[in-house]
Amino acid sequence: MPELPEVETTRRGLAPLLEGRRITGVTLRRPDLRWPIPEAIVRQLPGQRIDTVARRAKYLLLHTGAGSALWHLGMSGVMRVLPTTSPVGAHDHVDVGLDDGRVLRFTDPRRFGCLLWQAPGMLHPRLAGLGPEPLSTDFSGATLFTASRGRAASIKTLLMDQAVVVGVGNIYAAEALFEAGIRPTTPAGRLGHQRCERLAKAVKRILGNAIERGGTTLRDFLNADGLPGYFAQELFVYGREGELCKVCGTRLESMRLGQRATTWCPRCQRA
Template identity: 50%
Template sequence: MPELPEVETVRAGIAPHIIGKKVKGIEVRNDRLRYPIPKEIEKLYGQVIERIERRAKYLLLYTAQYKVLIHLGMSGAIRVLEDDFELKKHDHFILQIEGDKVLIYNDPRRFGFILIYGVDELIPFLEKLAPEPLSDEFNAEYLYPKLRTRTRPIKSLLMDQEFVVGAGNIYANESLFMAGIHPERPANNLNPEEVARLVEEVKKVLQRAIIQGGTTLKDFTTPDGSPGYFAQELMVYGQKDQPCVICQTPIERIVLANRATYFCSQCQK
């Protein structure tokens, strides 16, 4: 599933191909995504794509009058190709772009979605999100008070978009390991120092994944449609029974709130 670093990598990967370019055609091949692609999407015709931004795991494509919200869901991928491209299964949405390019949205499981808003319109999906994790707003002063009244395990809260944005399962596991905090600790049991450490590690883990994505990413413009997501160096995630990189204790795996959870029982308290 594309997480924040992957979405950021997609943004950076496609931006140079579409910014400043006019939309010359719109083709909805299958509108049945998580939410149907609205008819209004045709208003993009003739608009110039001015910029593409990311908020949490959402992409936002701006023109002078509109903004398009794209969520990749479980299996969504975007590629930019020459317009003599070969259509693939699950190519649901195609934007023809000035300069003989196409932007293609492919999504086998169709949990993603594409919606259009007026440029000044509020987007409900973005209203309740926690601060962007790589911004200064996301800090211990923000997070500590939010955790103080919560008894759920810290890992579950870390994955709750109203508390922390962008730490999907992999990154929540990795951040807790780096911060030396046991995933099952009740959130209100963390002291301010631990919360500060956790905030720092969430930022570092996401940042490192984005940098890795940028370097290992082959190309968003290869017709084979490799979505551009990347295998990463992971310390605990998927490492059951492997020796901890710090103390050699075998990594444990449990299921916490239905999600695979990995940790070192020695390093994480």
């Protein structure tokens, strides 16, 4: 379900409920999600205290003294803290029991999410190849410029490449490109310094704004309290195929780019 703002919103909701809690037990209702769930999750976690709830890219990390649980929500994952008595649904795959009598429950109908284990002091291979965090100073117009040299792929595809910058999914890529006035199909390598700068700023502003609003861009997003977002962030292009540009009134154009629906304003966004 999430892009980075939704994952960060989930993290902020979970942290105060989980940090300092001791894990009383782990229940797996199936052996795998996207990948097999490592035995360490069941063997090592019980009895551990959750030190911190962190985020790297779209992964949530529950750090304990024995190691860290890495959680990815995939397309449809939701993590919530619920009363132990709350009824178990068809797609409630994992429960982590807490010493306050509640349970951290992972729900994921499509099972594109995953739950992995990272031993102390190790960096999980899935995290090793990730690019900079978009909201950090490690990501900038300059790093985007460098990363895009010699790349024939479209700038939208490049923006969604987690080795270039993490956390930018289909919605926010489209919106950032609109804000920066860049057509999604533009070959990444053709962008100059200035447009890279504008684009990096747009990414930061849009993601930051979505986080401030509680990651509410996705229509069926549920935060850590199980409450829906209020769909607050205004979308200029995503999901508006065939409609008129909110800025100039031109009819928006669409195509599939890298297997993903892509919409842009032919007037506001230049190649």
